[in-house]
Amino acid sequence: MFHVAKATFIRNTRVMIRAYPWSFVIGHIFSGVYTVLFAFFAYHYVFAGQLDENFAHFTDSSDYLSYAILGGAFYAFAVSTLMNVSRSLITELREGTLEAVLLTPSLRRGYFLGNVAQQLMRTLFEFSVIVFVGALFGLTLSHTNVWSAVLVWILSTGAFFCQALVLGSLMLWFRDTYITQNTLFAVMAFVSGVTFPIPYLPEWLQPLGLIMPLAPALDAFRQCVIQGAPLHAVSPQLFHMAALSLVYLVIGVWGIRKMEKRVMESIFG
Amino acid sequence: MKQLGSLLLAEIIKEHRHSFHSKMIYFSLLVWPVINFVTAYYSFAPFRMGADSPLARFISYEQLPLFLLTGYLGYIFYWCLVQSSWQMSFERQAGTMEMIFISPVNRFAFLYGRSLSSLIEGVWLFFCFALLALFFVDGIQLSGWWAPPLAFLILLVSAIVWGGFLCVLFLFSRDASFLYTVLDEPMLIFSGVRLPPMAFPVWAKVISFCFPLTYALQLIRELLMEGASLQAMLPSMGLLAAVLLVLVTATVVLLRQAEKHMKKTGNMVMY
Numbered sequence: 001m002f003h004v005a006k007a008t009f010i011r012n013t014r015v016m017i018r019a020y021p022w023s024f025v026i027g028h029i030f031s032g033v034y035t036v037l038f039a040f041f042a043y044h045y046v047f048a049g050q051l052d053e054n055f056a057h058f059t060d061s062s063d064y065l066s067y068a069i070l071g072g073a074f075y076a077f078a079v080s081t082l083m084n085v086s087r088s089l090i091t092e093l094r095e096g097t098l099e100a101v102l103l104t105p106s107l108r109r110g111y112f113l114g115n116v117a118q119q120l121m122r123t124l125f126e127f128s129v130i131v132f133v134g135a136l137f138g139l140t141l142s143h144t145n146v147w148s149a150v151l152v153w154i155l156s157t158g159a160f161f162c163q164a165l166v167l168g169s170l171m172l173w174f175r176d177t178y179i180t181q182n183t184l185f186a187v188m189a190f191v192s193g194v195t196f197p198i199p200y201l202p203e204w205l206q207p208l209g210l211i212m213p214l215a216p217a218l219d220a221f222r223q224c225v226i227q228g229a230p231l232h233a234v235s236p237q238l239f240h241m242a243a244l245s246l247v248y249l250v251i252g253v254w255g256i257r258k259m260e261k262r263v264m265e266s267i268f269g
Numbered sequence: 270m271k272q273l274g275s276l277l278l279a280e281i282i283k284e285h286r287h288s289f290h291s292k293m294i295y296f297s298l299l300v301w302p303v304i305n306f307v308t309a310y311y312s313f314a315p316f317r318m319g320a321d322s323p324l325a326r327f328i329s330y331e332q333l334p335l336f337l338l339t340g341y342l343g344y345i346f347y348w349c350l351v352q353s354s355w356q357m358s359f360e361r362q363a364g365t366m367e368m369i370f371i372s373p374v375n376r377f378a379f380l381y382g383r384s385l386s387s388l389i390e391g392v393w394l395f396f397c398f399a400l401l402a403l404f405f406v407d408g409i410q411l412s413g414w415w416a417p418p419l420a421f422l423i424l425l426v427s428a429i430v431w432g433g434f435l436c437v438l439f440l441f442s443r444d445a446s447f448l449y450t451v452l453d454e455p456m457l458i459f460s461g462v463r464l465p466p467m468a469f470p471v472w473a474k475v476i477s478f479c480f481p482l483t484y485a486l487q488l489i490r491e492l493l494m495e496g497a498s499l500q501a502m503l504p505s506m507g508l509l510a511a512v513l514l515v516l517v518t519a520t521v522v523l524l525r526q527a528e529k530h531m532k533k534t535g536n537m538v539m540y
Contacts, residue, residue: 034454038312038463045468047316048323055315064315179296186304190311200314 001110008114016122025122028080032130035072035195039065040137058197059222065138066226071194073130074221077123077153078160078214079185084119085112085164086181089256090171093263102264108256116161123157143228151231152220155241159213162245165252172259188214213248216240273378280382284353297352302395306341309463310334327465334406335494340462342399343486346392346424350432351453353387357439370531376524377433384432388425410496420489423509427485430513434520440527461486481516484509 043049043064056062088111092098101111135141171180191198191205192214198206209215220237223229231238310333316322318330328336360366369379403409411417435452457463459473460482466474477483488505491497 030451031454034458038458041458041464041469041473042313042316045470046324046327046464050317050323052315052317067315182301183296186301186308190304190308195308195312196314200311 001107001113004106004110005114005117007106008111009118012115012118013121016118025126028076028123028126029129031079032072032076032126033133035075036069036130036134036137036139039068039072039195043068043138054199055197058199061226063140063226066140067222068195069131069134069137069139070222070225071218073127073134074156074218075189075192075194075214076130077127078156078188078217080123080126081116081119081157081160082164082167082184083181084122085115085161086168086171087177088112088115089168089260090175090177093172098263102260112161112165116157120157127153141225144225145228145230148229148231148234149221149224152217152224152234152238155238156213156217156221159217159241159245159248162248162252163213165256166248169252169255169259172256172263188212191215193218210240211244213241213244216244273375276374276378277382277385280379281386284383284386298393299395299398302341302345303398306337309337309341312463327468331407332494335403335409336465336490337463338399338402338406339489339493340486342392342395343424343482343489344457344460344462345395346388346428347431347456347482348453349387349392350384350428351435351456353383354432354435354439357383357436370528376528377521380433380436380520380524381429383436384429388428388432410494412492412496412498416492416496420492423485423488427481427509427513430516430520431481434516434523437520437523437527440524441530456480456482459483481509481512484512 051062051064055064059067061067089098089101092101131139131141167181167184171177174180187208188194191201191208192212193209194214198209198215201209216237220234220241223234223237224231313333316324318324318333320330322330324330324333357366360369370376455476459466459469459477460480461477462482466477466483469477484505488502488509491502491505
């Protein structure tokens with residue numbers, strides 16, 4: 001399995017460097033930086049630093065800038081992970097290499113592991129740049145519980161990976177990446193508490209946030225960074241994330257298998 | 270002139286067939302803009318609202334939904350064109366770019382036909398939504414019965430000119446999706462779609478003046494929210510006209526350069 005993972009990692013890195021130089025990486029960094037800029041402008045120049053009184057009650061903190069900047073950075077990280085993993089198979093299909101991948105006796109687990117490892121390198125870079133820019137615009141990192149934050153970040157990668165498997169199957173089903181992924185991303189940005197706390201939403205919409213791993217992941221990460229919470233303090237969010245991951249993993253693995261078979265029959269059959 | 274018209278029509282029909290082959294297109298026409306609009310509205314929830322909110326220095330609290338609605342309507346007009354120009358790279362992938370440039374078709378009919386088609390098809394659904402929503406929000410102050418048609422015309426013309434300019438930019442590179450990111454989201458932040466540009470610091474104001482959408486939105490808000498008279502709007506209109514003139518000139522010059530460049534390097538179909 002690790003041979004396959006290593007080979008996939010090296011191949012994807014070469015593809016990234018040679019064929020698609022930077023466009024996705026720069027795109028994700030920019031979209032994170034824009035969220036930072038919006039929060040900064042709105043907070044300082046339009047609202048003169050005055051917040052709604054419920055905000056502190058909903059978030060246990062009155063640090064809006066850190067709240068919004070971390071939201072933007074983590075959202076960019078989620079989108080990046082979801083995109084890189086879920087698009088892997090359909091990209092093979094488009095580039096004409098899916099047949100070769102399916103014909104080899106390589107384990108699919110290794111293939112996806114290699115993909116995740118490769119994209120982890122990319123997202124880590126993107127995330128660091130956004131957080132660095134955020135720090136220039138008012139993100140406070142002095143209370144951060146570093147180890148808890150790192151662990152939450154790694155666990156979140158796992159959760160997004162499981163969600164990406166489901167997304168990947170849907171993409172193969174619809175033979176489309178653009179509409180499927182962007183619809184999910186738009187809904188995620190709306191219901192997961194990226195730029196505003198979820199309780200501001202109407203009550204009937206709030207459960208939608210519960211099925212997105214981004215919501216508990218972001219909540220836990222914010223607590224570790226803004227309030228310096230230790231890992232056990234965010235265990236409810238971690239359990240929530242683990243349960244969601246399990247459900248997505250089961251559906252995703254089933255979906256990918258089903259879709260592979262369908263693609264084999266409809267294209268190569 | 271007749272030939273130009275038929276070329277324009279041909280490009281519109283081609284683009285229509287290209288994008289409406291699947292029902293999924295309605296997601297990008299209505300579902301995304303509506304979700305983005307609602308997300309933008311809720312992004313203001315953490316701030317202090319009400320009559321004594323600092324926001325009142327720029328717009329009244331009651332007019333915030335209208336402010337965002339006009340902002341998003343303008344943005345969707347322009348966004349459709351960014352998207353369509355970005356899809357110009359598909360012509361290359363499909364190998365049809367070469368055919369277009371080998372044929373004696375007028376390049377501007379092709380460029381502006383492409384813009385016009387994607388614009389009309391891209392905005393009609395959200396436009397209906399915006400019209401409906403306008404009935405339910407407070408704070409509308411029309412300059413007259415002619416204000417909505419004039420606002421539409423301003424958006425239409427300025428967006429088509431912007432779209433033509435972008436199409437030419439996308440002719441220069443095979444991996445132009447990067448430009449998509451550089452041009453799309455800054456427009457959302459700096460053009461006054463979600464925040465009033467008057468609130469920005471000087472450096473951000475300078476960036477906002479680079480986007481024609483800034484001028485178009487200012488005019489539209491004067492027409493729909495402030496009830497300004499035509500005479501009062503003349504300076505803003507002159508400014509928008511000047512910006513559009515610069516863009517058209519740049520489009521003409523760059524198109525010639527791009528074609529020359531592609532002929533020289535032979536990368537018209539290389540992807």
